Amino acid sequence: MRLKLITVDLDDTLWPCAPVIRGAEHALHAWLADRAPRLAEAHDTDSLRAHRMALMRDRPEIAHDLTAVRLHAMRALMEQFGYAPTLADQAVALFQQHRNRVQPYADVAPALTRLGVHCRLVAVTNGNAEVHATPLSAVFHHALTAAEAGAAKPDPALFQLAMRRVGVGPAETLHVGDDPVRDVEAARRVGIGAVWVNRDGRPWPEELPPPLLQVTELGAMVDWLVQQGWCGEDHAV
Structure with a gap:
């Protein structure tokens, strides 16, 4: 053959995989503490993950697209805590930069x-x-x-x-x-x-x-x- x-x-x-994801999530939370402090005070990395998992259960049509899940989840949180939705795009872009540091x-x-x-x-x-x-x-x-x-x-x-x-x-x-x-x-x-x-x-x-x-x-x-x-x-x- x-x-x-x-x-x-x-x-x-x-x-x-686990170390790079942990590093990216910690970098994201530090960024949120500076740019969206009310959100960062209410959610740590574990609760942010739980929020995404709930979204995946509620939106099975996008569950295979992890970037889309992360973006939808972050936009919902930005809206909930009174921040501009464009911050969600910046947050996901920062996460992705760190996600690629394998x-x-x-x-x-x-x-x-x-x-x-x-x-x-x-x-x-x-x-x-x-x-x-x-x-x-x-x-x-x-x-x-x-x-x-x-x-x-x-x-x-x-x-x-x-x-x-x-x-x-x-x-x-x-x-x-x-x-x-x-x-x-x-x-x-x-x-x-x-x-x-x-x-x-x-x-x-x-x-x-x-x-x-x-x-x-x-x-x-x-x-x-x-x-x-x-x-x-x-x-x-």
Whole structure:
């Protein structure tokens, strides 16, 4: 088999997600304390998160678009506390700047650079990190989000959009991700082989068939793909 497309999850596959989100939320709250102090006095980062979660439950039609959720939630709070709605746009823009300050794991850039010689690399994420604003901006051919696809994984929309973008089918595609359900099982449901990136030694869910491959870092996956003959010098695109 010759791989022509590899779709790659972002958060907790290529970089740790929780620290960057915490940092962005703390930066946002500090900004609110200066620009919208009544709001900041009434809400800490936890209650702001709870407010967004409630909005997602009330507005399921936008729940897959995390930036839209954050913007709608912030606009509602600005109105509630008597601030101009334009402050919400500024607040979300500041959050997004910090959201993109990710620190990829050391193995990621070298491995993806090797893979990008042989096949198309497309980022597919339920989150709202903007790949072009991260240290990995040069390694992907395309970057797609659940907001663009209209649905979040495990819905197949992101995988289908990526395959349409590159013009390939499931047999020519591989997915790489850290979540057994949203990544591995979701990809398999549309006929795509999947590699599980398990950086912290979690057990595989007993109710699911095992993944095609389990790795703790991406270099091992690239070596395995070359050994299988799925990627190699004669497969360059």
